[in-house]
Amino acid sequence: MSSHGAPIPMTAHPGAPLSGQADVPGDKSISHRSLILGALSVGETTVEGLLEGQDVLDTAKAMQAFGAEVQRDDDGTWHIHGVGVGGFAEPDQVIDCGNSGTGVRLIMGAMASSPITATFTGDASLNGRPMARITDPIALFGAQSYGRSGGRLPMTITGAVDPVPVRYTVPMPSAQVKSAVLLAGLNAPGETVVIEKEATRDHTERMLAGFGAEISVEETIEGRVITLKGQPELNAQHIVVPRDPSSAAFPVCAALVTPGSDVLVPNIGLNPTRAGLYTTLQEMGADLTFENPREEGGEPVADLRARHSPNMQGITVPPDRAASMIDEYPVLSVVAAFAHGVTEMPGVKELRVKESDRIAAMAEGLRANGVTVEDGPDWWNVTGLGPDGVPGGGTCRSFLDHRIAMSFMVMGLGAQNPVSVDDGGPIATSFPIFEGLIGGLGGRIERTGG
Numbered sequence: 001m002s003s004h005g006a007p008i009p010m011t012a013h014p015g016a017p018l019s020g021q022a023d024v025p026g027d028k029s030i031s032h033r034s035l036i037l038g039a040l041s042v043g044e045t046t047v048e049g050l051l052e053g054q055d056v057l058d059t060a061k062a063m064q065a066f067g068a069e070v071q072r073d074d075d076g077t078w079h080i081h082g083v084g085v086g087g088f089a090e091p092d093q094v095i096d097c098g099n100s101g102t103g104v105r106l107i108m109g110a111m112a113s114s115p116i117t118a119t120f121t122g123d124a125s126l127n128g129r130p131m132a133r134i135t136d137p138i139a140l141f142g143a144q145s146y147g148r149s150g151g152r153l154p155m156t157i158t159g160a161v162d163p164v165p166v167r168y169t170v171p172m173p174s175a176q177v178k179s180a181v182l183l184a185g186l187n188a189p190g191e192t193v194v195i196e197k198e199a200t201r202d203h204t205e206r207m208l209a210g211f212g213a214e215i216s217v218e219e220t221i222e223g224r225v226i227t228l229k230g231q232p233e234l235n236a237q238h239i240v241v242p243r244d245p246s247s248a249a250f251p252v253c254a255a256l257v258t259p260g261s262d263v264l265v266p267n268i269g270l271n272p273t274r275a276g277l278y279t280t281l282q283e284m285g286a287d288l289t290f291e292n293p294r295e296e297g298g299e300p301v302a303d304l305r306a307r308h309s310p311n312m313q314g315i316t317v318p319p320d321r322a323a324s325m326i327d328e329y330p331v332l333s334v335v336a337a338f339a340h341g342v343t344e345m346p347g348v349k350e351l352r353v354k355e356s357d358r359i360a361a362m363a364e365g366l367r368a369n370g371v372t373v374e375d376g377p378d379w380w381n382v383t384g385l386g387p388d389g390v391p392g393g394g395t396c397r398s399f400l401d402h403r404i405a406m407s408f409m410v411m412g413l414g415a416q417n418p419v420s421v422d423d424g425g426p427i428a429t430s431f432p433i434f435e436g437l438i439g440g441l442g443g444r445i446e447r448t449g450g
């Protein structure tokens with residue numbers, strides 16, 4: 001089942017080279033944060049380039065339920081009239097975050113230090129994901145949570161009446177957990193300190209500073225120590241959302257594995273906490289260039305150019321790079337199938353608790369298409385079959401996971417035979433224009449039944 005409707009089976013057909021320009025949508029992480037921080041600010045925040053995927057639309061609706069005014073202009077600019085830090089109203093309806101772990105976890109953090117109660121739910125994927133990683137730290141502020149067994153949604157949270165600031169070391173590499181604690185810290189008096197042993201995407205820190213919070217980051221032997229002064233007045237901002245490097249990965253990787261391809265993906269944010277895939281692809285020998293590198297809104301940006309790359313070699317991806325490419329392992333595993341030799345991906349336990357168990361989902365579909373995969377609790381290896389050697393011809397389950405569905409569509413474009421997914425519906429959560437964009441490059445993806 002797709003997250004919001006009947007399954008949409010899809011098939012990607014090989015044979016057509018991809019060429020031209022791929023304009024990918026806005027960054028999902030920054031889009032969620034724009035809405036939430038806009039809702040916690042005083043005045044009107046305007047957002048250009050917001051990702052209008054279902055995940056982000058669900059967060060927009062949630063911010064309305066907490067009392068912010070959220071509107072979209074005909075020209076695509078979003079306007080958020082915030083309620084200020086501590087100003088969230090109690091929602092009079094259940095908050096449905098759909099498929100989005102980022103949405104629900106950040107919002108739970110943002111309301112945890114306000115004296116209101118809210119109930120959260122999601123689709124079957126989200127309701128199976130662990131939430132103790134959020135409820136544990138927000139309990140330290142004084143919030144109470146009542147969820148299903150295993151700390152899962154649906155869940156009701158009552159925020160702290162008298163929140164206290166916390167010092168919290170994030171036990172797993174997770175930007176969602178780090179961000180939830182920082183957002184909870186906004187309405188606590190004094191300093192909230194969050195320590196992460198491994199650096200994860202730092203959009204929350206950058207954006208909090210941009211909205212006027214007092215926040216500092218120190219690299220120490222303990223890790224990255226982030227200190228936030230509570231109860232600031234956040235000032236409304238004008239935000240231009242950069243394009244999503246995680247979405248760019250799909251047309252880039254499709255070009256690398258499809259003979260005759262040459263694709264330009266302009267204006268991609270290459271924040272080092274997000275760009276690990278591109279380093280990895282270059283190490284594998286991908287024909288990938290960064291054209292016109294520049295800075296925009298304090299973030300490094302470049303136009304990515306990817307051409308068919310028949311000489312890629314498998315590598316061992318360094319585990320300390322995992323956080324900077326955590327969403328890109330599914331599509332990397334597809335590229336690995338078209339490389340020579342084995343690609344080893346160690347240190348990736350977090351992949352098992354994403355929208356799906358991404359190691360299991362990719363292993364099942366890769367095997368169904370003739371590719372050898374070995375896996376363990378926190379690692380997996382893919383044996384490459386070379387640029388012309390991937391049989392394809394299989395049908396894969398997408399497990400309500402947009403990135404699984406798109407990864408197998410990429411595989412079908414370069415394989416010997418078409419590749420199908422049982423449900424491409426979840427693609428709309430993060431990349432609603434995916435099929436049209438691939439079609440515009442000359443690739444053939446078809447809806448096949450339903």
Ligand code: S3P
Pocket residue numbers: 028029030102173174175176177179201326327350
């Ligand atoms: C995200 C953090 C990552 C990532 C997700 C977006 C964010 O999740 O997988 O797609 O915007 O903070 P984790 O925090 O679970 O690693």
